[in-house]
Amino acid sequence: xxxxxxxxxxxxxxxxxxxxxxxxxxxxxxxxxxxxxxxxxxxxxxxxxxxxxxxxxxxxxxxxxxxxxxxxxxxxxxxxxxxxxxxxxxxxxxxxxxxxxxxxxxxxxxxxxxxxxxxxxxxxxxxxxxxxxxxxxxxxxxxxxxxxxxxxxxxxxxxxxxxxxxxxxxxxxxxxxxxxxxxxxxxxxxxxxxxxxxxxxxxx
Amino acid sequence: xxxxxxxxxxxxxxxxxxxxxxxxxxxxxxxxxxxxxxxxxxxxxxxxxxxxxxxxxxxxxxxxxxxxxxxxxxxxxxxxxxxxxxxxxxxxxxxxxxxxxxxxxxxxxxxxxxxxxxxxxxxxxxxxxxxxxxxxxxxxxxxxxxxxxxxxxxxxxxxxxxxxxxxxxxxxxxxxxxxxxxxxxxxxxxxxxxxxxxxxxxxxxxxxxxxxxxxxxxxxxxxxxxxxxxxxxxxxxxxxxxxxxxxxxxxxxxxxxxxxxxxxx
Numbered sequence: 001x002x003x004x005x006x007x008x009x010x011x012x013x014x015x016x017x018x019x020x021x022x023x024x025x026x027x028x029x030x031x032x033x034x035x036x037x038x039x040x041x042x043x044x045x046x047x048x049x050x051x052x053x054x055x056x057x058x059x060x061x062x063x064x065x066x067x068x069x070x071x072x073x074x075x076x077x078x079x080x081x082x083x084x085x086x087x088x089x090x091x092x093x094x095x096x097x098x099x100x101x102x103x104x105x106x107x108x109x110x111x112x113x114x115x116x117x118x119x120x121x122x123x124x125x126x127x128x129x130x131x132x133x134x135x136x137x138x139x140x141x142x143x144x145x146x147x148x149x150x151x152x153x154x155x156x157x158x159x160x161x162x163x164x165x166x167x168x169x170x171x172x173x174x175x176x177x178x179x180x181x182x183x184x185x186x187x188x189x190x191x192x193x194x195x196x197x198x199x200x201x202x203x204x
Numbered sequence: 205x206x207x208x209x210x211x212x213x214x215x216x217x218x219x220x221x222x223x224x225x226x227x228x229x230x231x232x233x234x235x236x237x238x239x240x241x242x243x244x245x246x247x248x249x250x251x252x253x254x255x256x257x258x259x260x261x262x263x264x265x266x267x268x269x270x271x272x273x274x275x276x277x278x279x280x281x282x283x284x285x286x287x288x289x290x291x292x293x294x295x296x297x298x299x300x301x302x303x304x305x306x307x308x309x310x311x312x313x314x315x316x317x318x319x320x321x322x323x324x325x326x327x328x329x330x331x332x333x334x335x336x337x338x339x340x341x342x343x344x345x346x347x348x349x350x351x352x353x354x355x356x357x358x359x360x361x362x363x364x365x366x367x368x369x370x371x372x373x374x375x376x377x378x379x380x381x382x383x384x385x386x387x388x389x390x391x392x393x394x395x396x397x398x399x400x401x402x403x404x405x406x407x408x409x410x411x412x413x414x415x416x417x418x419x420x421x422x423x424x425x426x427x428x429x430x431x432x433x434x435x436x437x438x439x440x441x442x443x444x445x446x447x448x449x450x451x452x453x454x455x456x457x458x459x460x461x462x463x464x465x466x467x468x469x
Contacts (some may be wrong), residue, residue, distance in 0.1 A: 013300035017275050026343070029424060046297065047325035113376055120327040120374050122405040125206045144207070144249075146280055148327050149321040167206055189280045189302065 002199035002202060003038035007059035008050045010044030010082065014188040015198075022162065022204050032064035040163075040202055041065070041074055045081030048107060049151070049175060050093030052081045069100065071194025075179040076100075077201050082181030083175070085152055092151050101177045102156035118158060120150040121167045129163045129183070133176060134204040135197055136162075143193050145185035147173075208422050208459050212432040212449060213244055213252040213409055215375045216285065224256070225385030227334075227353040233437045233445045234267065237276055242277045243436075246449035248468035251277060252305070252377075252409075252431055253330075255285025259308050260351055261346060265292055267299065273391030274456030282330055290319040297324045305330035305377065308350035311357060311364075314371040331373035335361045335394060336381035346394060353381045362401050369404050376402055377431065382411030387413025387434050390421045395452050407431050410442070415458055 002019055004011045019026035026042075029035045029183040043065075045052045056062055068074040078086045085095040088107035096104070109115045124144050129136045136143070145165075152171040155161050163174035165185070173184045181201065187194030214236065215222050222230035222237055223303055233239075236253070243251055253273060255266060265286045269357045274281060277300075284305030287293055293304040304324065310316050310331050320329045332350045348361040357364075365376050378392045378398050401408055407429025418430045439446035450458065 011297070011302070013275060013298075013301050017300070018278070021278075046328065047323075118403055118405045118427075120405065121206065122327070122375065123206050123209045146279065147206075150327060175392075186280070186302075189278065191244075191278060201227075 001037055002042060003029040003035055003185040004042045004044065005035070005056075005061060005065065006132060008055040009062060010080070011188065012044060012048050012200050015042055015044060018188050018195060018198060019202075021038065022199050022202070024199070028057075029061070035061060035064050035068060038068065038074055041069065041076040041109055043076060043082035043085065045079065045085055048092060049090040049097075050095045051094040052085060053058050053093070053097065056085065056092040057178060068097075069180065069202065073179050075201070075204065076163065078182040079188070080149060080184060080186060083184050084151060086175070086180065086182045087153055092136075100180050101153075101160055101175050101182060102173075103154055103160070103175070104156070105151050106154050107151055108167060108171065111169045111171075117168050121147050123147065123169060125165045125185070127163045127165045127173055128170075129174075130161070133162045134182060135176060135200050136176065137200045139194060140193070145173075145190045145193055146185065147185045151183075153182060206427055207249075207455075208427050209249045209407065209429040210418060210450065210455060211252050211407060211429055212248055212436040213249045213254065213431045213433045214239055215433065216253060216255040216266075217257055219269075221437075222256075223385060223437055227381055227384055230256075231443070234447070236274055237435075239447055240273055241274045242447045243449060244276070247452065248279055249450050250280045250282065250429075251454075252282045253284070254305070256352060258436075262286075265296060266325055267295065267395050270296055270301060271299045282423025284319060284330070284332060288316070290316070290323040293320045293329075294323045297328060299434040303328045303375065305332045307332040307334065308355075310368060310371075310373075311348070311350055314368055317368055317372035326372050326374040329373050330375045330377055332377040332379060333361060333365055333368075334379045334381050337391075344377070356373075362397055367384065369402055373404060375405045375407060375429075377407045377426030377429070378411055380408070384432050386411060389413065389417045389452075390430075392420060392424045395421055395425050395428070399428060405429060409433070413469055417460050419462045422459060423465045426463065427467055
């Protein structure tokens, strides 16, 4: 059973729709008790980092989430700002992140090679994947995903980087640290490429 | 490499989809949900849906329709029509929409974009500007319109687009009024001038009649959004309704050729 963490931010409905289409059992969780029973967790997020962290902290779900992910090792995938929340912190805000994957969220425009490009980074971009990752099982050649963001996750331990994308410079766009995953792009809106990734997450 | 976005733009009028010419004479082209299903199958880059009645009638956004569209849509969706507050924008995002577009309300009060950006993040805030060539005998340049081009504003559209960008827009859509529905090509000069003045993503709408027209826009402006209505809903000179969209291979070839030409210039 997949539980989508509904702490008040993000496109829960889009995930419900795609999991349903894939024939996967997914429900939204609004309370700590509703998280229980999850074999997979999806942490969505959009908007500003501090806003998302504040709502998650206030949701009453954070201690249970940490217990499930860190102690019970339930696989989790953070998406967009949900991925950024896995980091230790973000240059976009003041609040600390979940710190499940060491790294810091930085502005794309802070990089000299990206600073003159239009921001946000919006549209379909190629990703360069690390072969052998279970998230990328049965991927077609030249996978492409939809991006919509101005900040990115800079992983501290590059062994955690499963894929990169290029927008001025190459940045970490998918991280996998054991059972904890994060994707900056939007698999729920990336047609068959994204559907394959979510399907892989559900069975890995 | 980031690719240009090729975006079908669907207009909602009295619950159905229509296509206009120069913002008038709406022709019925089908059912919105059915069109979304077809664009899902064709894997379009994004989808833009605009309710052209809402702002004119000062009506609330049609949340029922938006929820249905968002649940069906498997590509990023931008919705516009009747949004006048940040709360409405938040509600639309919660329904599963990626981007919310505003036009007349933001032109009347650019601070609306600031409030929207605070509520939903500027990456989801889109400002649509309806622009047309000044038509007077001795007039030059472009003017900004709202309310289906019935109201003209005395501002410079280029400076105003920059102002909306500063206020909080994460994307600017420029809709060329005189090219609307004509299928005779984009207003490249307008696109070029807009691109040069902005640092947020830009999408041009109005005029595309063929994929060559899209190629010309990309050749002139590089990685940009190329939106079109007629091109993706009509077939042939008699404008028979047939929803169509290029394949991934066609898109890749088109973008590659256009951007290569651009690099060689």
